[in-house]
Amino acid sequence: MTSVRKSQLNRRPWLSTILLYLGVAMMLFPFVWMILSSFKTKADVYAYPPRWIPSTWSWDNYQKVFDTIPFLRYYWNSIFTSVVQTFLQVALSITAGYALTRIEFPGSGLYRRLMQSSMFVPAVVTMIPLYLTVASLRLIDTYAGIILPQIETAFLTMLLMSFFASIPDDLVDSANIDGCGYYRVLTNVIVPNSSGAIATATLFAFLGNWKSYTWPLIITNNTYYRTLPIGMKYLVQESSSEYQVMMAASVMAILPILITFMFTEKQLVRSVTLTGMK
């Protein structure tokens, strides 16, 4: 930022404040609308001009969510599969990223290129072959069938690789001199120095897993194993969807995301800040 521009902003702090508040309002608006709509009636939802405040405040929509779908079952399934999947994805990505950046082994370059290429293949292309594999392993309608096929992600591995590569060699060499092998270098040097990146990767992974719809739908037939996105899709009718009910379900559905973000926010901001400083 030039010094001229900086001084202009310093002279008009109200301008930057207004701009920031506008940005905040734009980002918050969908959430506020979602929460308000979750208390509205169907007539309120379709009213024109748009009705901001519900005509009557009622928890009926929330009750209807529980009456229409086994919401708590789906919620638990989503939490369980998302947490386990995220844990496995991050663990695998850490070890793979470490190996690819810090260890020279035959074929590492080829593996890296193959992994990068896999990011260009749309998920739908591999869905049926993957389904056939899972079916042959008799993992249809199981948590393992939902989780295991999705634990490898090139995106997370590459995200972590970029951070691992930036850790000074001197740190690793010092650890080696102190007698640390690959495992202790990973746990005592790499991971502690990449906490921000790992938090970011965890957030991305959890977000993706939480909203995953197609794979859990294809792999499960039994309601017992279904996840929340499938349940929420059931609330969508072919016409005049009960948007107010969907909004109520959505408010309840984003709570784990908000909690995850709250726990990882500090690390996320720190990692972004450090990246900028570099």
Place this chain on the structure above:
Amino acid sequence: MKKSLSLILSLILLLSLVSLPALAEEEIKLQVWYAVSGTSGETFTELANRWDAANDGVSLELSYSGNSGDTATKVSAALLSGTEPDVALMYAGPLYTGARGDLRMDEWYQAGDFDAEDVYEGMWEYCKFAGKVGAVPFGISTQVLYYNKDIMEAAGIDMSTPPATWEELYEVAKQAVEKGNINNVPDFAGFEVSDPVWLIKSMFMQNGNPVVEVHDGEVVPVFNNEKAVEVANFWKKMVDDKLMPAGEHNNAEKKFLAGNSAFIAASSNRISRWTTTEFGLGAIEMPTFGEKSVALGGNVLVVLTQDERRAAAAKELVAYLASAENQAEFALKTGYLPTHKSALEMDSIKEAISQNPMYNVAFSQLAYAWAYTHFDEMGTMDMLLWTAVNQIEKGAKTPQAALDYAVEELIMEMED
């Protein structure tokens, strides 16, 4: 001696008691997937559970399989891996039976298992692949033309003699745009359609173009001939004269329900769902270019299991669900159409019509509802038609060029 004999006889009796359950036939558990949600899903499961309760020896495992596209993906994957459901309620069912050489549904149809004579002929056409029945019609609908009575009143339009042709509708919609914008919105529409591909296929047929033809067993797309281009030119005129917005069909129903469209062509199943509009809602039969015709759409029942015993039970389930009484009950609760001619004589149907005259509109159209033959690339055809409609509406291509391109691409796909 007597003691030994008694012991032996007791052992024999005990063994026979233990083996009886093993000898008795195992209960059949049928997997049933359905591609309908909300009220339709609830009604379908209610009917299925009723059959389940009345049939000892067979139990049902019901599973919502997502929307049409998701269900197609699921069933395709399941058929490849041998984990297919026994019964499915899905779109384009014949592509998963007749197209794969499974002609059992046609055999049952020929044997009279599904009240063939009582079901509308057009609906059986909707269930055929290469001339053979591959499914049983169940959740079937046509498009109906809904209108906003408040807008008509404001515009001074008398709907007691509704527009019967598209030219007449054009004039009425124009009047509605000029005088009926009661909410004073900048994007008021005289006419909208939520599924333009479905509508344009009906319009092609009305003008004498059957969309596809079958020549020596080969399906040939014909929706780029002179008759089809006439329809496309009219479509473009509606957009150019600001009666219908370009490329906003995904938003069409929300806009209509907000009171900002005069007319909308939408599925007949909206009759039972749009019951709490903030304006007076009416419906009329679809206008026509020449011949009265409306294209059928919706879900059908298929039996996929290859196991004979399971297939026999599945056939019974399908026959139950698709019977005149049960299917009529499903139709009334969900807004889909009754598939049996005899349903129109039922007290429940007559009462529904008297309570809501819009049902009469939907049921009247059954007499001239039609369907083209199923073929493997019909999904691709719909996608290409959607693109063509977009190109025509936005002026990216002329109607002839857009339809020519769609036909050429479809032929290439079919030849691959």
